Amino acid sequence: MELNNITHAPGAKHAKRRVGRGIGSGLGKTAGRGHKGQKSRSGGYHKVGFEGGQMPLQRRLPKRGFKSTTLKYNDEVTLADLQQLGAAEVDMLTLKAAGLVASIARVVKVVKTGELTTAVKLNGIGATAGAKAAIEAAGGSVA
Template identity: 60%
Template sequence: MKGQRSRSGGYHKVGFEGGQMPLQRRLPKIGFYSRRGKLRVEVRLHELDLADAEQVDLDALKAKGLVPRTAQRAKVIASGEIKKAVKVKGLAVTPGARKAIEAVGGSVES
């Protein structure tokens, strides 16, 4: 047997292409996956109705499974309709969502 593999110490690095520029170096570097995005969650207005609680906070949303257990922050966005009055506590709220919550008799606390 002849060749590099039959010799002692004969190996090449993973991705080595015989002197040609390796694929992982030929391609451009693009972006990354932010770990921060996993911790923040958006909640739509109609999902507040699904919480079935008079006071909606992050713990209530987690208990109903509307947000992941790993979420650290949630923001209520004006998407969909809210039909019952709820008290939103400790969640970030967009201006449009705040108007919609207060229009049905609810309130928002920071």
């Protein structure tokens, strides 16, 4: 086989639909656009949500605020962060004051990244199974 012998599979290529080329094509006269109206004119179309001049739905409804259900205000702290912090007891306020978690965070969890050599007592903070084992191995506790 050579490059000049390569062809498309039978039925893979279709002839382009030629509109407005006579009655025999099935798409003559109005070229499949029907009679009159905005959609039959050249350049005549509208943007998504346009309702013919009527006030669109997204503008008729009142503006309301919302609280995202996908953003649960969760944050993570690593073992290395706790090591750098150097506090014996750690709670939410301590982490927020140190800037390790966002001020809007409600739930904080310690993850096992890095190493912890000092004893740390966690109050009101969760920990993964690996992080909990590492904290307890260093002489700390998770409350």
